[in-house]
Amino acid sequence: ITYAIKKYTDYTEDLSYLVTNGIDVLVETSRFWVSRVTYNNRKDVYMILGVTGPNEYENNVNNNWYTNRMCKWSLEYTCECLLMMEEQYPDEYKKAYDRLSLSKEEVENFKNVSSKMYLPEDKETGIFCQHDGYMDKELLLVSDLLPEDLPLNQKWSWDRILRSCFIKQADVLQGLWFLNDNYDINTKIKNFDFYEPRTVHESSLSPCIHSILAAEIGREDKAYELYLRTARLDLDNYNNDTDDGLHITSMAGTWMSIVYGFGGMRVRNGKLYLSPFKPESWSKYSFNIVFRDRYIKITVSKEGASVLLEKGDPLTVEVYGHNVELKKHQEIRFRQD
Numbered sequence: 001i002t003y004a005i006k007k008y009t010d011y012t013e014d015l016s017y018l019v020t021n022g023i024d025v026l027v028e029t030s031r032f033w034v035s036r037v038t039y040n041n042r043k044d045v046y047m048i049l050g051v052t053g054p055n056e057y058e059n060n061v062n063n064n065w066y067t068n069r070m071c072k073w074s075l076e077y078t079c080e081c082l083l084m085m086e087e088q089y090p091d092e093y094k095k096a097y098d099r100l101s102l103s104k105e106e107v108e109n110f111k112n113v114s115s116k117m118y119l120p121e122d123k124e125t126g127i128f129c130q131h132d133g134y135m136d137k138e139l140l141l142v143s144d145l146l147p148e149d150l151p152l153n154q155k156w157s158w159d160r161i162l163r164s165c166f167i168k169q170a171d172v173l174q175g176l177w178f179l180n181d182n183y184d185i186n187t188k189i190k191n192f193d194f195y196e197p198r199t200v201h202e203s204s205l206s207p208c209i210h211s212i213l214a215a216e217i218g219r220e221d222k223a224y225e226l227y228l229r230t231a232r233l234d235l236d237n238y239n240n241d242t243d244d245g246l247h248i249t250s251m252a253g254t255w256m257s258i259v260y261g262f263g264g265m266r267v268r269n270g271k272l273y274l275s276p277f278k279p280e281s282w283s284k285y286s287f288n289i290v291f292r293d294r295y296i297k298i299t300v301s302k303e304g305a306s307v308l309l310e311k312g313d314p315l316t317v318e319v320y321g322h323n324v325e326l327k328k329h330q331e332i333r334f335r336q337d
Contacts, residue, residue, distance in 0.1 A: 003178055005017070005018060010270070026077065034075075045118035053131065054169055058134075062133075066174055069117075073114075079111055125194075137164065151200070151202045152200055167195060173195055173196070192213050208257045211230065215264065220280070265289070272315070294315050295312060308332075
């Protein structure tokens with residue numbers, strides 16, 4: 001929820017919700033996390049024990065990397081927003097402090113817990129450990145499984161699934177997607193190459209995140225393979241569960257795989273960023289976005305990409321690392337470097 005508030009604020013540049021209502025959510029979730037962590041005085045770190053992370057094939061684990069990392073980030077973001085309000089919206093800042101009975105000491109504690117959050121990592125390989133003990137498992141690959149083993153949740157006992165290394169959906173990689181700009185490409189490659197081959201994608205939430213990250217690290221064929229999996233999840237009944245109902249999240253994942261994955265759309269430093277490529281088997285594709293009251297159409301073909309501002313005021317965007325000002329009804333073409 002904290003992340004959703006940030007995404008809305010970054011995408012729209014509308015601070016009104018954040019400074020009037022959103023800040024209450026940020027403070028109360030921060031209070032929850034402070035109440036939920038455990039302080040380890042031997043290591044001088046805060047831990048989150050007995051938790052289930054995004055991978056639903058693991059439960060009651062200690063120090064799920066994604067959960068700890070997002071908790072750390074959430075506390076940081078809350079403090080950043082309070083500081084921003086103090087400097088730019090002093091009246092709303094004072095109202096929030098009074099309304100929430102906040103104190104400087106409590107905010108300092110948010111910072112302290114965040115700064116000392118434990119993040120499990122294999123230092124030798126640079127892999128972020130999904131949780132404490134994950135690396136002690138038999139680290140098989142999905143390719144080691146027999147076809148009759150899949151889907152695991154219909155073929156294996158729950159006990160066997162819990163003891164295995166196999167992952168239902170993006171976990172560490174979900175964190176790398178959410179906090180995308182915090183990590184360099186080599187970190188993403190290392191963790192993608194380790195975790196994706198151990199992921200069975202038995203969740204409608206899984207293929208699109210992997211497709212986006214595969215596109216970002218230059219694995220275009222893999223990105224397209226996983227796009228097809230999210231787009232055709234119910235049509236091809238990959239997980240033998242279409243009878244249970246349609247997976248709306250996978251349908252949304254189809255859009256995400258194209259726009260965030262193939263299109264490379266991001267909001268970075270307050271600016272719209274695009275880095276599109278065309279899947280080998282496609283001749284052309286296009287998509288539309290609404291960004292800060294502008295209607296923008298992006299078209300990608302073998303000749304390159306074009307960006308057209310169909311409605312709204314001029315806007316500076318970054319395409320393939322180059323800044324360009326969009327003006328209404330003026331199509332600008334680019335070739336991928």
